[in-house]
Amino acid sequence: MSAGVIAKTVRGFTGALAQTLVAESSAHEHGLLQGLDPRVKLVGMLGLVVAAALSRKLVVMAALFGLGLVLAVASRLSLWSLAKRVWLVAFGFTFMIAAPALFLTPGEAVYRLPVGSLAITAQGMRSALVLVARVETAVTLSTLLVLTTPWMHLLKALRTLMVPVEVIILLAMTHRYVVLLTETANAMFESRRSRMVGRLNGHEQRRLMVNTGGVLLSKTLEMGNQVFLAMQARGFRGEVRLLTDFRMRGWDYVAICGFAAAATAAVVAGR
Amino acid sequence: MYAASAPCWWAALRRTRRKLFGKTLPLLSLFAAFSFVTMMFNLPLPGGTTGHAVGVGIAAIVLGPWASLLAVSLALAIQALFFGDGGITTLGANCFNMAIAGSFAAWGIYRLASLGAAADSRRRVVAAALAGYGAINVSALLAAIEFGIQPMLFHDAAGSPLYAPYPLRIAIPAMMAGHLTIAGAAEAVMSAGLFSYLRRNEPALVGIASVPLARQTTRNLWGALAVVLLLTPLGILASGAAWGEWAPKDFADAATRAQITAASGSVAAPAAAPSGLARLANVWTAPMPSYAPHFVKSAGFGYLLSAMFGVGLILAVTWVARRVAQDSGKRVEP
Numbered sequence: 001m002s003a004g005v006i007a008k009t010v011r012g013f014t015g016a017l018a019q020t021l022v023a024e025s026s027a028h029e030h031g032l033l034q035g036l037d038p039r040v041k042l043v044g045m046l047g048l049v050v051a052a053a054l055s056r057k058l059v060v061m062a063a064l065f066g067l068g069l070v071l072a073v074a075s076r077l078s079l080w081s082l083a084k085r086v087w088l089v090a091f092g093f094t095f096m097i098a099a100p101a102l103f104l105t106p107g108e109a110v111y112r113l114p115v116g117s118l119a120i121t122a123q124g125m126r127s128a129l130v131l132v133a134r135v136e137t138a139v140t141l142s143t144l145l146v147l148t149t150p151w152m153h154l155l156k157a158l159r160t161l162m163v164p165v166e167v168i169i170l171l172a173m174t175h176r177y178v179v180l181l182t183e184t185a186n187a188m189f190e191s192r193r194s195r196m197v198g199r200l201n202g203h204e205q206r207r208l209m210v211n212t213g214g215v216l217l218s219k220t221l222e223m224g225n226q227v228f229l230a231m232q233a234r235g236f237r238g239e240v241r242l243l244t245d246f247r248m249r250g251w252d253y254v255a256i257c258g259f260a261a262a263a264t265a266a267v268v269a270g271r
Numbered sequence: 272m273y274a275a276s277a278p279c280w281w282a283a284l285r286r287t288r289r290k291l292f293g294k295t296l297p298l299l300s301l302f303a304a305f306s307f308v309t310m311m312f313n314l315p316l317p318g319g320t321t322g323h324a325v326g327v328g329i330a331a332i333v334l335g336p337w338a339s340l341l342a343v344s345l346a347l348a349i350q351a352l353f354f355g356d357g358g359i360t361t362l363g364a365n366c367f368n369m370a371i372a373g374s375f376a377a378w379g380i381y382r383l384a385s386l387g388a389a390a391d392s393r394r395r396v397v398a399a400a401l402a403g404y405g406a407i408n409v410s411a412l413l414a415a416i417e418f419g420i421q422p423m424l425f426h427d428a429a430g431s432p433l434y435a436p437y438p439l440r441i442a443i444p445a446m447m448a449g450h451l452t453i454a455g456a457a458e459a460v461m462s463a464g465l466f467s468y469l470r471r472n473e474p475a476l477v478g479i480a481s482v483p484l485a486r487q488t489t490r491n492l493w494g495a496l497a498v499v500l501l502l503t504p505l506g507i508l509a510s511g512a513a514w515g516e517w518a519p520k521d522f523a524d525a526a527t528r529a530q531i532t533a534a535s536g537s538v539a540a541p542a543a544a545p546s547g548l549a550r551l552a553n554v555w556t557a558p559m560p561s562y563a564p565h566f567v568k569s570a571g572f573g574y575l576l577s578a579m580f581g582v583g584l585i586l587a588v589t590w591v592a593r594r595v596a597q598d599s600g601k602r603v604e605p
Contacts, residue, residue, distance in 0.1 A: 005321060009312055009313045013311060023353070100441075146353060166284060170296070171352075173297065173300035173301075174300045174301075174303040174346070175349055177300055177301050177304035178304040178307045178349055181307075202317060206315055207464075209464075213312060214469070216305065216308065217465060217468070218468075218472060218473065221301070223301055224298045224301040227301070228297045228298075231296075
């Protein structure tokens with residue numbers, strides 16, 4: 001148990017770093033979505049996500065999910081890794097929330113549990129299914145956007161949604177330092193683990209975690225000062241310029257029309 | 272929920288914009304990154320379970336509510352946008368509950384609970400813990416209410432809920448059970464621990480100019496000093512003169528010379544006191560020779576009195592030196 005908490009935390013860090021690397025490499029593949037203008041992808045995918053959220057019909061959600069699958073294959077994304085990383089996680093989390101609805105929603109009983117008086121109702125099944133389907137579809141579509149667009153391009157594209165430039169700078173810097181601080185925290189825990197013999201009790205484990213957090217916070221603040229000095233040294237005077245060099249090509253216009261048509265059809269059919 | 276969050280983000284940006292292109296820009300980003308990383312810490316809790324903290328408690332205490340709501344929103348946005356945890360459609364609600372309401376709740380609770388507390392007071396640590404605990408539970412309650420009112424607002428013709436399927440009477444207890452225990456405890460532990468750490472190492476960040484030595488520690492020191500003072504008469508239990516602390520008259524006394532010889536590896540002591548020692552012996556006459564003023568007859572009481580006098584003298588010199596240092600420090604400051 002003593003090494004368990006550290007090991008679990010380190011596994012979390014490694015997972016997050018691996019995810020960053022996968023996103024970076026898949027964004028540079030030569031696939032359908034990777035070739036599109038990031039602004040088109042952002043607006044198009046958001047339109048589809050909103051359509052999935054507004055939809056009241058399972059068939060429409062299934063169709064949007066199917067569209068997501070086709071786009072994933074056309075963008076050379078591994079369906080297996082999508083299943084592991086996205087579908088399974090989203091299913092586990094959503095099902096946990098949705099499962100009690102199977103029994104709690106009043107309606108016609110379709111299956112009565114052998115023990116107790118609980119019964120799964122048809123309305124409950126529909127409620128749970130709609131919830132799971134909506135989350136799976138929305139998460140698949142938004143993950144496609146992230147996996148096929150380099151992070152900096154995605155941030156630049158956010159400008160088209162009128163997101164203030166300060167927010168974009170903050171997001172860009174935060175993302176950069178998330179990776180750096182994750183690596184730092186990982187190294188701190190790994191080094192502690194390599195020096196540790198024996199077991200720590202609960203109190204000692206808490207102390208270890210909180211103290212590591214404290215040291216990480218000190219490092220964070222020190223780094224904040226250094227980053228500010230580095231920005232000043234490079235002539236940062238409070239003005240932000242984004243090098244937006246996106247150019248719409250013929251294929252992008254086709255794609256935005258396709259996204260618009262699919263989203264509109266889904267909204268109309270899903271009512 | 273985006274509509275509810277947007278005005279708060281706008282107000283926070285307006286409030287911090289003036290400072291945003293100074294040190295605040297990297298500080299906010301780095302704090303957001305720190306908050307994201309601490310969300311991955313597995314915090315062992317009493318009872319054998321583990322929990323994760325959001326970091327909203329310490330962010331609100333260090334950055335204030337406006338900057339904190341931006342930092343935590345950024346962390347949640349990175350989590351949703353980049354890592355796909357939480358989802359884009361629920362980002363508005365997550366930010367409203369955790370970043371916005373959480374930051375204000377944490378800040379308010381901390382300010383209220385630490386009102387009038389001394390910089391080194393334990394109450395401030397408790398206030399930080401309460402801030403984290405309260406913030407996470409306010410967030411959870413808001414989320415539960417948002418879940419709970421959805422079946423009333425969004426349902427199909429047959430009355431089946433379209434989004435969250437639970438009414439308030441189920442959503443609130445279900446959501447609060449986990450937060451009042453595990454998630455709340457994780458946030459409380461992290462907030463209190465990080466607050467203590469910052470108070471020790473970066474006091475200015477938690478609004479404390481300088482932390483004097485904790486009262487508890489000084490009290491212990493005074494206690495130890497009193498014990499040592501009371502034990503000073505133990506010195507008279509030792510027989511003979513301490514090696515190397517001889518007086519000129521010791522060399523004239525045969526018994527003392529024998530002791531010196533025995534204590535010096537059988538090297539015989541000189542017959543007369545060394546001339547240098549004899550010459551310098553009278554340069555300074557101690558006000559309390561042999562650890563007792565002339566008028567005190569009891570050796571034990573004499574030892575005690577000398578010790579008290581010595582300690583008092585040291586304290587007086589230290590106090591004067593500190594006053595002088597403080598005065599000169601004031602003059603240097605503009």
